[in-house]
Amino acid sequence: MIPEELKRTAIDLVYLEAVLLDERRWTDWLALYDPNCEFWMPMWRTEEELNQDPDTGLSHIYYSSRAGLEDRIARIRSRKSPASSPLPRTTHIIGTPLLEEGSPEHCVVRTSWSCHVVFPRRRDPHAFFGSSKYHLRRVDDGWRIFRKHIKLVNDYIPTMLDVYCV
Amino acid sequence: MISQALRQKLERCVDDRPDDGIFRIHRDIYTDPEIFELEMKLIFERSWSFLCLESQVPNACDFFSTYIGRVPVIVSRGEDMKIRVFLNTCRHKGAKLVIQEQGRRKYFPCPYHGWSYDTMGRNFTIKAEASGQYHDAFKAADHDLIQIARVETYKGLVFGCLTQDVPSLEDYLGDLRFFVDLYMEQSPSGMEFIPGRAVYTYRGNWKLQMDNGMDYYHLTSTHSSFLDIQAKRRDGKGNQAARQFDWAKRETQRGGTFLFQYGHALNWLSQPEAEKRPIWPVIEEIRARLGDLRAEWMLHLKNCIIFPNMQIADATSLLIRTFRPLSVDETEMRVYCMAPIGESPERRAWRIRQFEDFFNPSGFATPDDTVVYEDCQAGYQSGGTFHPGFEYGQGCERGRTIFQTSPSDLARQLGIHPTGSVEGGFELQQEMCFLSPYREWRRLMCEGLAQEEQQ
Numbered sequence: 128m129i130p131e132e133l134k135r136t137a138i139d140l141v142y143l144e145a146v147l148l149d150e151r152r153w154t155d156w157l158a159l160y161d162p163n164c165e166f167w168m169p170m171w172r173t174e175e176e177l178n179q180d181p182d183t184g185l186s187h188i189y190y191s192s193r194a195g196l197e198d199r200i201a202r203i204r205s206r207k208s209p210a211s212s213p214l215p216r217t218t219h220i221i222g223t224p225l226l227e228e229g230s231p232e233h234c235v236v237r238t239s240w241s242c243h244v245v246f247p248r249r250r251d252p253h254a255f256f257g258s259s260k261y262h263l264r265r266v267d268d269g270w271r272i273f274r275k276h277i278k279l280v281n282d283y284i285p286t287m288l289d290v291y292c293v
Numbered sequence: 294m295i296s297q298a299l300r301q302k303l304e305r306c307v308d309d310r311p312d313d314g315i316f317r318i319h320r321d322i323y324t325d326p327e328i329f330e331l332e333m334k335l336i337f338e339r340s341w342s343f344l345c346l347e348s349q350v351p352n353a354c355d356f357f358s359t360y361i362g363r364v365p366v367i368v369s370r371g372e373d374m375k376i377r378v379f380l381n382t383c384r385h386k387g388a389k390l391v392i393q394e395q396g397r398r399k400y401f402p403c404p405y406h407g408w409s410y411d412t413m414g415r416n417f418t419i420k421a422e423a424s425g426q427y428h429d430a431f432k433a434a435d436h437d438l439i440q441i442a443r444v445e446t447y448k449g450l451v452f453g454c455l456t457q458d459v460p461s462l463e464d465y466l467g468d469l470r471f472f473v474d475l476y477m478e479q480s481p482s483g484m485e486f487i488p489g490r491a492v493y494t495y496r497g498n499w500k501l502q503m504d505n506g507m508d509y510y511h512l513t514s515t516h517s518s519f520l521d522i523q524a525k526r527r528d529g530k531g532n533q534a535a536r537q538f539d540w541a542k543r544e545t546q547r548g549g550t551f552l553f554q555y556g557h558a559l560n561w562l563s564q565p566e567a568e569k570r571p572i573w574p575v576i577e578e579i580r581a582r583l584g585d586l587r588a589e590w591m592l593h594l595k596n597c598i599i600f601p602n603m604q605i606a607d608a609t610s611l612l613i614r615t616f617r618p619l620s621v622d623e624t625e626m627r628v629y630c631m632a633p634i635g636e637s638p639e640r641r642a643w644r645i646r647q648f649e650d651f652f653n654p655s656g657f658a659t660p661d662d663t664v665v666y667e668d669c670q671a672g673y674q675s676g677g678t679f680h681p682g683f684e685y686g687q688g689c690e691r692g693r694t695i696f697q698t699s700p701s702d703l704a705r706q707l708g709i710h711p712t713g714s715v716e717g718g719f720e721l722q723q724e725m726c727f728l729s730p731y732r733e734w735r736r737l738m739c740e741g742l743a744q745e746e747q748q
Contacts, residue, residue, distance in 0.1 A: 168655075170489030174393055178489050182642035185489030185630055187655045189646070195532040198522050202657060207518040209668070210660035248667045249496060284493035286667065287660035 337362025480633030556600025556733030
């Protein structure tokens with residue numbers, strides 16, 4: 128059994144990630160992830176089926192370590208990326224997280240989410256939505272994400288998609 | 294009756310005066326709804342369009358659904374194994390018969406009233422026909438699916454045209470085939486798309502994508518954030534899994550463009566990091582099969598436009614991109630990652646990581662291109678003639694003084710006969726490649742309009 132306190136902090140981490148992305152606190156956001164984390168958002172294989180293996184099918188984003196996320200933040204911060212300047216504004220709405228498996232050292236949290244985005248060039252809002260599955264690992268001062276698997280439900284993309292849109 | 298004003302509008306869109314060193318594109322070409330409607334009719338209905346790979350419909354009864362311009366079509370491999378292309382619309386009330394992009398079916402039933410067609414397009418059911426009290430005129434009519442006028446394949450690429458009066462696909466591709474072969478012969482077993490594809494839209498004219506896919510001049514400005522990341526990766530920091538190219542090395546390379554008939558052009562750049570190409574581990578097989586010259590050119594970076602709806606980029610990974618005009622200021626993109634059939638799992642994963650890193654609409658480069666198309670559209674949208682010359686862009690100037698229409702030594706070495714070429718260092722970042730698609734645009738639009746006038 129997972130102690131209530133640990134359960135609460137695991138679920139809080141999911142909410143906290145959304146806040147950090149919406150507030151563009153990139154350093155704090157990266158710190159939620161283990162350096163060896165996997166970050167995976169597969170493409171759909173057909174209208175009804177997601178790709179199941181990042182090494183044989185395409186993904187929107189696939190990283191086998193945090194370095195890929197760090198590259199993304201470097202690009203956003205550079206102010207040299209036209210797609211990231213002005214930076215789209217986002218609001219994440221997070222459905223109540225479900226603790227699927229839990230032990231004091233490892234837990235799995237699932238949630239549904241939507242992310243409302245205003246792209247400065249298009250002005251009108253767009254909502255990306257889907258669900259995510261977090262694998263969290265216990266560290267001294269709380270939890271770290273060591274695997275995040277994102278199912279992007281509407282992957283007909285208006286112009287662009289970045290890591291803060293999901 | 295076609296107005297004199299329309300003819301003049303089309304003629305001024307592409308201001309082509311080679312003797313004066315002038316080639317200018319009018320901003321109307323990206324923004325005028327009347328021009329867009331004519332493009333659908335005079336370009337997309339009267340040119341070869343890329344539809345799919347043969348390997349997307351390998352078996353009897355496989356289908357793939359796509360568009361030629363705005364017209365929905367089904368590519369169907371019949372039970373007789375022949376590939377046919379039908380308009381994706383029921384003969385009865387017009388409903389699209391196939392919604393899925395890809396699949397396998399023995400027949401195509403209409404979801405509305407149940408009229409059904411086989412994989413050869415033959416209507417075999419008109420629901421409750423016997424009780425329908427149909428007139429003889431209806432019974433005598435042909436109810437089969439409408440086949441498009443021309444379907445041909447080249448090296449596994451399936452093309453279709455809605456009208457009859459086009460050259461054969463081989464003649465249409467012309468000597469661009471030398472390079473198409475280099476894309477399509479990377480494996481002795483043929484080429485396939487990796488499962489999954491990116492579909493995205495942008496608020497801009499389709500020709501903005503056509504232009505960008507051939508534009509090297511923008512790399513160091515639009516993609517400077519990507520080049521910075523590459524510089525960091527060179528020092529062993531950041532995501533190494535993509536095994537991406539070091540553009541600082543490429544900027545020291547030689548490159549150029551070849552122009553071909555019917556609107557095609559190919560840009561190339563020599564390859565300083567052959568070992569970063571996923572075909573490198575099998576290059577000896579390729580050399581043995583195709584010879585040293587073709588193997589060397591297979592490793593080079595090569596981007597081409599196959600006018601009007603397709604680009605192939607063999608730059609970082611190998612992609613096929615199609616663009617579907619939705620309206621004068623909106624375009625849908627489909628981007629696929631192409632790979633040799635039978636590639637080893639390790640090379641396949643490497644290829645996928647390279648593709649995602651650069652070309653995804655969630656990647657490090659494509660989003661920066663796509664938003665810039667929207668900026669161009671917004672900039673062009675104003676129209677107006679209040680400042681002399683304002684209506685024309687200045688985007689086809691680089692490389693003018695070394696542009697040659699006689700065969701270059703390199704063209705002779707490759708055994709090709711381009712209609713024009715430029716060769717130089719990367720820093721040239723030529724824009725002569727745009728002459729080819731826009732000259733073809735002007736030919737099709739002006740000749741097409743003249744034909745309309747005669748009818």
